[in-house]
Amino acid sequence: MALFVSTFVNKVDRKGRVSVPAPFRAALSNQMPQGIVVFPSFTAAAIEGCGNDFLEQLATSTTAAFDLFSPEQDDLNTLIFSSSHQLAWDPEGRVMLPEEILAHANITEQAAFVGKGRTFQIWEPQALKSHTEEARKRALQNRPQIALRTPEVK
Amino acid sequence: MALFVSTFVNKVDRKGRVSVPAPFRAALSNQMPQGIVVFPSFTAAAIEGCGNDFLEQLATSTTAAFDLFSPEQDDLNTLIFSSSHQLAWDPEGRVMLPEEILAHANITEQAAFVGKGRTFQIWEPQALKSHTEEARKRALQNRPQIALRTPEVK
DNA sequence: TGAGATTCCATTGACGCCCATGTTTTCCCA
């Protein structure tokens, strides 16, 4: 399954096009249709992104493991599907981010693609910087607890 | 699984390329894609290094669907994924260390690859020397405790 | 017939691949 790693800052041109980083495209190369799925983050001024398979999985887990999910979780899944956009990239690997999505993340000139493992996010570079700084502080504060939860490499 | 042992100091050429020590490459020979994963250490002016399997495991261990809605819990994972780089080595076994990563470890001319068991680190040789010295002092100070925790040889 | 969207083409710069060289280690055989 797709793995999104690293951070890439790409330019948004006058027409609103952005290149999806080549490694991200490669990670999704086996998917149909060719493209990405985006929806506004519920917790931050950012865009959540993933492959089609992630939505597939979300749909499956909602129905199959119904009991495991709280009603709130189910509501969130509904929100995700309704606010998602499937974006196909053009022959050069660029997508057009919808107006409302851009506005939600305050993106104008540049877009930072941030790998998060099975998913990724798209940020306005400056906003990402301050957000990362806070996350780093929190992580260092919680370091003892978090360290315990880091998967052991076998 | 991969095991990284010993220390190797290699040159960083004008293009920013460094040879990954042959024993380290051999330890990762069964992985796909062929290369290493690096990210800045959170506690030292050094680079953390590992194989792809480390990230795979990190991604798998966190149930993807839940992470989107619990910001505090996956701070560390997010930091790792976003600041990591997958570096494939060329036919000669060299990788290009990204600018930001080099800066974090103050590496310019030489890079010291330090085996740490399941992972490894990359240091600026002088910084490694002083760091090792301090580690030695601490270890001697804590010697009684450490001795007690050393597994018994049967 | 315009405005927006999609496809196509051109440019530039970075990165990956290839070949060459020097040095060290290993191996083989006299």
Added chain:
DNA sequence: TGGGAAAACATGGGCGTCAATGGAATCTCA
């Protein structure tokens, strides 16, 4: 056991390819 051949590894540089980006041309729908 010593010397020479061969392999493995680290290193340097040239060059082709591809990704990111900008803009023009074509298309489509109101």
